[in-house]
Amino acid sequence: MQDVVLAMLAKEPAHGYELRSRMRGALGPLGDAMNAGQIYVTLARLAKAGLVTSQHAEGLPDRPDRRVYALTPAGQQRVAAWLADVSWPKPDLTEFHLKLVAAAAARLADPVTLIDAHRREVLRRLRDSQRAALERSVDPVVGLLVEGVVLRLRADLEWLEACERMWTERDRADNGSAPRTEDRGGLPGGAA
Amino acid sequence: MTGPALLQARRVARWYGRGSALVRAVDEIDLEVPAGQTLAIMGPSGCGKSTLLHLLGGLQRPTDGEIWLAEHRIDTMSERALARLRRRHIGFVFQSFHLMDELTAVENVELAALLAGQSPRRARQRALHLLDRVGLADRAKHLPSALSGGQRQRVAIARALSNEPLIVLADEPTGNLDSAATLEVLRLFEDLRTAGQTLVVVTHDARIAAIADRMISMRDGSFADDSRFTTSAATGAGTGTVYGGWR
Known part of the structure; x- marks a missing residue:
């Protein structure tokens, strides 16, 4: 999950709610089951680990979905490493699918x-x-x-x-x- | 597994149709197969792999390019010389076996040797030896209709070997077989590989990877990927890593 969230931010910084809608868009009907809270928990962990930074957007309430998140250089490195990782197979193909979507969207690979x-x-x-x-x-x-x-x-x-x-x-x-x-x-x- | 190239294709192309309907089934391919190599060419149906095999085996002529088998340039050979070369130096294995229904297993195997001019006695001896080698000594007198799919394909492989070919070309050899019969054929190919037989297999069955020194992926008439494996002599060397991915 952490790697997916990071990669989804690789294209450009995004509000929490944008990130959520990118994930839902990429997963289609499978995204319906996604828990929104999980994304914000993941973002908080990533911020703590120094992989993302977040800024409070002016004039908006200071909530996780309204903050703008961006990758730090360490976060960018982690995304590159995740893209290159060929550990396979995992019974769940979602992660690989999202890897491709994120790579294409941000023109990372x-x-x-x-x-x-x-x-x-x-x-x-x-x-x-x-x-x-x-x-x-x-x-x-x-x-x-x-x-x-x-x-x-x-x-x-x-x-x-x-x-x-x-x-x-x-x-x-x-x-x-x-x-x-x-x-x-x-x-x-x-x-x- | 490297030696001088036994089989060479230089910018080989085969086109069908013309104008906007032009199909480049094989699109300027370069290939070198060293003696003793087991090469698998993989790809989805329609990628041109069967056409390529037919070109390499002199069953079809290329639109452009050169094909060399040992010191013979085969794409410009006369039909007659080509037929003789195919009989003597190339063994073919096909998906649908292509056995003669009215001939027994041993008669099917010896036929190629008889056509190549061998004496009936020697041809029979060699055919029986080959049937023994493919594990079918006790089926020599059976008609193809009395054999299973895997057994028929093993007869076809014995036939392909009957003239001690320089190279064996196989087109979807496991395409009509269940998994047990596929295993029989793979084991046989593995024996051929360890015996140093040069072998080119085109297939969409990835299990063929088990016996390949080299795998080429083909897409839209061209090679998309060319991987070589370092094969240890012992089969099953990878057992330790096999189960790692699935827990």
């Missing part, structure tokens, strides 16, 4: 490059797992686990391929349509 790095990592794991399954001496019950691991990794690969297709198309569409608008690309409602 090419989503397709991130997808490629993950695809290589998943492929490496799949290769290791399948090689384990080739072992003739492998116990059939263990083989069952290996088969399960392989099946999940194959599903991940298929999903990553779908991600690659979509982000490649989006990239083409964005580059093809002039003039380019900064606020397009994955964060509907973000800069309202």
